[in-house]
Amino acid sequence: MLDVAADPSIWKTLSIPVVAGFVGWSTNWLAVWMTFHPIEFVGIRPYLGWQGIIPSKARRMAGLAVQSILSKLISQREIIEVLDPRKLAAQVVESFDPLLEPWVDELMHEHYPVLWDNLPVFVRRQVYARVRAELPRRVDALMQDIALNIDHLLDLKPMVEDHLERNKALLNRIFLECGAREFRFLVRSGWWFGALFGVIQALQWHFFPVWWTLPLAGLIVGYATNWIALNLIFRPLEPVKIGPVTVQGLFLKRQKQVSEAFCRIVIEEIVTLPRLIDAMLNGTYKERSRALLRRHVKPLVDHVVGGLGGVTKLAVQTALGPSGFAQIKESVANKAQAEAQLPFEDRDFLRDRGAEMQQVIQSRMEKLPPAEFQDLLRPCFQEDELKLILVGAALGAAAGFMQLILIFAA
Secondary structure, X not given: OHHHHOOHHHHHHHHHHHHHHHHHHHHHHHHHXXXXXXXXXXXXXXOEEEOOHHHHOHHHHHHHHHHHHHHHOOOHHHHHHHHOHHHHHHHHHHHHHHHHHHHHHHHHHHHOHHHHHHOOHHHHHHHHHHHHHHHHHHHHHHHHHHHHOHHHOOOHHHHHHHHHHHOHHHHHHHHHHHOHHHHXXXXXXXXXXXXXXXXXXXXHHHHOOOOOHHHHHHHHHHHHHHHHHXXXXXXXXXXXXXXXXXXXXXXXXXXXXXXXXXXXXXXXXXXXXXXXXXXXXXXXOHHHHXXXXXXXXXXXXXXXXXXOOHHHHHHHHHHHHHHHHHHHHHHHHXXXXXXXXXXXXXXXXXXXXXXXHHHHHHHHHHOOOHHHHHHOOOHHHHOOHHHHHHHHHHHHHHHHHHHHHHHXXX
16 A cells, blocks of 8 residues: 555656646636636737626627526516506606796796896796696606507617626626526535546546546536536426426526525616616617607697786796797706606605515516526527636646646656
8 A cells, every 4th residue: 555655656646636626727717817807808809808798798788688688588678567557657847846836946047137136926836836737747747648658768788788888897796696506516516526536546546547538527527517607597498396306507507596696686777767767868769759848848839828817927937938938948848858767766765666666576576487488598608608607627737738738747
């Protein structure tokens, strides 16, 4: 036994499983790292350098995610229904109510300061009251109109694409939080699968010690550990009973937890109410949205003036004239557009509406068949899995050469 232990060739052979385990672990770790990092391209474009697979395809992945969400989980019309137009209208009215009088004063001082300052106090109060009384009806009608025409006013795809293209780290976080356990498994399993292959390689080397088998085995270990780990994450799709054990892809077994993480990030940080409003007023269909807003807001001026007393009404109409009415209507519409986000800065309201929408989307995601659930996330980077596996194979071959030179040639 002492003679065997003193034989250097034995220790060199026994090092093979250790090196193979390290190769499996390191290549899998690198595969995960290269999936997410670096966030921006490092190197010389187009081919000499690298950018994380997910950040490099941020826009495309965002587009695929939106398509999956709208086709499998919730439509744009349902989003508005869940947010509840009546609650949205009530929030707008409640937020604007304390600001109505300062806004009316600001508007009139901008266009007709002399007229406004010379109106009796009771007339100005009458104007405030008319605006306050009419606003709920106008806002409610606007919200109902938005709900009926949402597909012609909102385009979620470019909204999400633009946001995630500017915030690639957020896109990374979606995958990292949803697949945290799976990525840890991918890295750790590399050691055990690599060491297992290394035992086989050590036996082969003991009986057939030919130099080229070390780089070849390293290539096989780097390739196989990545390939096996990736497939264990997503395969089998459906639960399979093997004796007393039920086997299913690790990612698919955690459908409920993954659904919660995915929906929470999407609702809290991507498809938020302020971004939906911004997308309507400044996105693909901004002209339609702005025209709809003006159509509902401008009649407010006619209603307010029309409700004034006879002599006062005549005096105001005469002082303003047709052009004056047009100017004030335009200013009211511009003010409404500029302040459209204001009611939705209330964190409690956003949390309440967001929780409602998350509950709906999450419950549907949890019930998706495994194949459809997998399709929400995996296809975004599936085409580059082979690239990562081949990188692992190349690094494994390089490690085999290093092992040959540093250990067995010594």
